[in-house]
Amino acid sequence: MADGLIVPPNQGRRVVTGAQEVTFKVTGAESRFASSFEVVVPPGFDVGAHVHAEEEELFYVLEGELDVLAFEPVQPVSDEWREWRGKAKQRVVRAGPGSVMFVPPGCPHAFANSTDKPARMFFQSSPPDAHERYFDELLEILGAGGDVDREAIVRLRDRYGIEQLTPLRAPAPTR
Numbered sequence: 001m002a003d004g005l006i007v008p009p010n011q012g013r014r015v016v017t018g019a020q021e022v023t024f025k026v027t028g029a030e031s032r033f034a035s036s037f038e039v040v041v042p043p044g045f046d047v048g049a050h051v052h053a054e055e056e057e058l059f060y061v062l063e064g065e066l067d068v069l070a071f072e073p074v075q076p077v078s079d080e081w082r083e084w085r086g087k088a089k090q091r092v093v094r095a096g097p098g099s100v101m102f103v104p105p106g107c108p109h110a111f112a113n114s115t116d117k118p119a120r121m122f123f124q125s126s127p128p129d130a131h132e133r134y135f136d137e138l139l140e141i142l143g144a145g146g147d148v149d150r151e152a153i154v155r156l157r158d159r160y161g162i163e164q165l166t167p168l169r170a171p172a173p174t175r
Contacts, residue, residue, distance in 0.1 A: 015135070033127065068101045
């Protein structure tokens with residue numbers, strides 16, 4: 001019989017950049033099925049619309065508000081995914097505390113913080129491991145300082161089977 005895992009508040013491996021803060025709560029070392037993270041999304045951060053070939057994700061808003069998208073657009077007419085509409089008349093939603101977004105493999109999705117306050121969410125990705133490595137590499141790129149290296153993000157996402165539909169936008173780091 002295996003023991004479980006209890007991760008107290010403010011515990012877990014934290015990776016902090018000017019663009020995002022991620023705390024690894026449950027990793028592939030503990031779970032065969034999913035990785036779990038706590039993510040602080042600063043004002044102005046936009047992950048960009050994208051599609052995962054194999055992973056499914058679950059987002060639960062704990063604090064603040066995020067604009068969220070989880071549908072196939074009728075026609076993505078611009079790089080501004082907040083304007084997209086779905087085939088079943090779906091629209092982007094402003095998600096507050098208690099809101100959940102579930103994303104199966106192959107579903108376009110995005111989140112952004114268009115408010116002036118940080119948002120905090122619980123995020124789960126299945127299967128584990130790949131998204132953990134992806135987060136480590138993404139946060140390294142975002143933490144490099146200066147403008148976001150968009151080509152490095154494209155290469156990173158290609159390696160992890162992520163099709164980027166609109167650009168990732170990160171606020172300039174504050175010093």
